[in-house]
Amino acid sequence: MQSEGRINVRFVWDEYKNTENIRRRGLDFADARHVFQRPVLTALDDREDYSEERWIGIGMLDSTRIVVVLFTELYSAAAQINIFTRVQNVNFWRSSV
Numbered sequence: 869m870q871s872e873g874r875i876n877v878r879f880v881w882d883e884y885k886n887t888e889n890i891r892r893r894g895l896d897f898a899d900a901r902h903v904f905q906r907p908v909l910t911a912l913d914d915r916e917d918y919s920e921e922r923w924i925g926i927g928m929l930d931s932t933r934i935v936v937v938l939f940t941e942l943y944s945a946a947a948q949i950n951i952f953t954r955v956q957n958v959n960f961w962r963s964s965v
Contacts, residue, residue, distance in 0.1 A: 880942070895935070903927040903937050913938065 881897040890896050908927035925937040 895929075899929060900935075900937055900939075903929055903935060908937070 879897070879901055886897045903925065904927070906928050908925040910923050910925045913922040913924045920940050923939050923941070925939065926934065927937065929935045
């Protein structure tokens with residue numbers, strides 16, 4: 869038996885961090901929802917003890933931009949988002965290997 873359904877997800881973020889992300893990277897956290905409308909490669913971010921479960925996702929923001937999204941799942945609200953472009957995070961991935 870197969871079942872399909874919709875899950876209502878609400879994204880929340882710190883507006884100060886969003887303003888800084890727009891200034892530094894030109895990316896608005898509000899756009900991150902588009903990443904989750906396509907296939908996303910995700911992995912648990914266990915590089916440090918964050919006192920919460922954090923996830924790293926790599927996906928397409930649109931037809932031309934691959935981005936890295938850092939998020940937590942908040943069951944009472946939604947996902948808290950950080951979003952980066954692939955080019956700006958090459959050093960992040962190299963330092964993690």
